[in-house]
Amino acid sequence: MPENSAPYRDAIVRAFPDLAGSTFRSLAMGWHSLAIDVDDRLIFKFPRGEEAEQDLRREARILEAVRPRLSMPVPDLQLFEQPLLFSRHDKIPGEHLLHDQYEKLTLEARERLAEMIALFHAELHALPPEAMRRAGATAIKPWLSSAEIRAKALPLVPPEHRALCQRALDFYDATAPDPLGTTYGFFDGHGWNMAFDHVRQQLNGIYDFADSGFGSLHQDFVYSTFVSFDLTWRIIDRYTRMTGRTIDKERVVLLTGAHRLSELAELAEDSRHVTMARNNVAFWAANTLP
Missing domain, CATH: 3.30.200.20 (Phosphorylase Kinase; domain 1)
Structure with missing residues (x-):
């Protein structure tokens, strides 16, 4: 240590x-x-x-x-x-699940993983809001304003990605209230909060609820894109089957872009983490829907 x-x-x-x-x-x-x-x-x-x-x-x-x-x-x-x-x-046994590791999973393992995470979201979103407020849940931390993001993040974006980033921020500026409303959710469902058994290709659990709270329902599907957009689409498809709620995938894509640009703006002057944030924006831009 x-x-x-x-x-x-x-x-x-x-x-x-x-x-x-x-x-x-x-x-x-x-x-x-x-x-x-x-x-x-x-x-x-x-x-x-x-x-x-x-x-x-x-x-x-x-x-x-x-x-x-x-x-x-x-x-x-x-x-x-x-x-x-x-x-x-x-300790919940297991390790993080990162993008390169996800790419090595079998189709059966991907399906099983998506089913588990979709059920996780569905069960969280069904929790009574008043009960969660009594437990201490509050509104999730907001992202930076569009003006701050444009000023700090856009200058760090490669020219080939700038138009797509502008589109995401234009959406962020004009976005209407979430058609599925506000919910209590996890809002941190990336692979660094997963306990994954890479030998068995099985998710053993999820941890770190510090950032959970009330937010836009669509936003809860943004964070799994850090693992893979393929995983996110599989989660969304299963979530829709479980709940009857139709998730707008383009809305998720554009919110993902706004989120990654907000993180880039926050870390713009952080020499240790700015490269990671730029890479996250580039990964989103390369894998987004046309």
């Missing part, structure tokens, strides 16, 4: 002395927290700052509300206040 993780290891051992001889592995530092894997069976998450502490408390309440109503395995967060605030949950 990196040296700056030592205080967190000490906090875990103080709370759980039986783990003193365990193997500690610091996972990638998130935007708001540090996660530590212990013996490949427990995950401890430490929030960074007051806002992150509030988010962790809310996530624990939300997971308590949604877990009994989901077919998808999700974490069972337990909060601990001493010697500092952190959460603990049993």
